[in-house]
Amino acid sequence: MSQDNIKLERPLFYNNPFGLRFEIGPADIGIWANQEERQLNEEYFNIALERARGIFNAAFTPSDNISIAYQIFSDGRRKIKKNCYLLRQIRKPKEILFSKHREIYSENFNYKCEYWHRATIHRLTTEDININKILLALINIDFKSRKPSMLGECYFINHTKGLVLYLYDDRGMDVVALKRETLLSLYKSHNEWILNYDREKINQMFSKI
Numbered sequence: 001m002s003q004d005n006i007k008l009e010r011p012l013f014y015n016n017p018f019g020l021r022f023e024i025g026p027a028d029i030g031i032w033a034n035q036e037e038r039q040l041n042e043e044y045f046n047i048a049l050e051r052a053r054g055i056f057n058a059a060f061t062p063s064d065n066i067s068i069a070y071q072i073f074s075d076g077r078r079k080i081k082k083n084c085y086l087l088r089q090i091r092k093p094k095e096i097l098f099s100k101h102r103e104i105y106s107e108n109f110n111y112k113c114e115y116w117h118r119a120t121i122h123r124l125t126t127e128d129i130n131i132n133k134i135l136l137a138l139i140n141i142d143f144k145s146r147k148p149s150m151l152g153e154c155y156f157i158n159h160t161k162g163l164v165l166y167l168y169d170d171r172g173m174d175v176v177a178l179k180r181e182t183l184l185s186l187y188k189s190h191n192e193w194i195l196n197y198d199r200e201k202i203n204q205m206f207s208k209i
Contacts, residue, residue, distance in 0.1 A: 005178055008069055008118075008155050009104040012166045012174040013198065019176035020183055020202060021195045022055055024048045024139070024167065031170075040146065045139060048170050051193055052135045056156070056165060058186055059175055064160040066124040071101070072152035076113030085137060085150045087119070089130040095122040138167045180206060 006016055013019040025048045033041040060066065070086050072078065101116045102109060133148055140146040156165040163177040172195055177183050187206050194202055
């Protein structure tokens with residue numbers, strides 16, 4: 001699967017033909033252990049990581065051919081550094097392609113110098129990736145007091161299965177594909193975690209199979 005077949009732009013679920021949207025942070029457990037003292041609830045984040053890792057493991061197997069696309073907004077000066085947090089979590093990356101993109105989020109560009117800077121790491125397997133630390137950093141993205149954390153968008157591309165997984169923050173994760181059949185087993189095995197807001201649309205999508 002070429003990554004160009006799936007649009008790497010959030011909201012991933014709405015920008016692609018077939019997808020699942022999962023609730024990662026448990027709705028029945030609050031984020032705050034003590035909001036007045038700004039103390040976060042560790043149980044909430046532990047469950048969020050457990051769910052994110054569970055869905056990742058269901059979508060990716062050790063033998064799958066994987067790429068990671070990491071992108072950040074740039075005003076022309078900002079770049080993705082080779083020692084950034086994400087790249088440090090990949091063991092001996094074999095191939096990294098740096099590119100600039102103006103075809104995504106194009107309605108938000110105000111100046112010619114603005115673009116999205118992307119680093120795509122090719123020819124990976126799950127064993128090459130410290131997936132727990134990357135997922136946790138994405139879950140923490142809106143909480144400056146929690147480490148690790150990182151800015152930007154991180155897309156996991158499974159070339160073997162033809163799908164893309166995107167954890168946007170502690171609230172949710174999108175998994176999209178070019179074919180409904182690709183996502184059917186994930187739809188059945190993790191149905192209880194589907195985001196209720198989009199459940200009706202997702203159920204209609206998979207009832208056609």
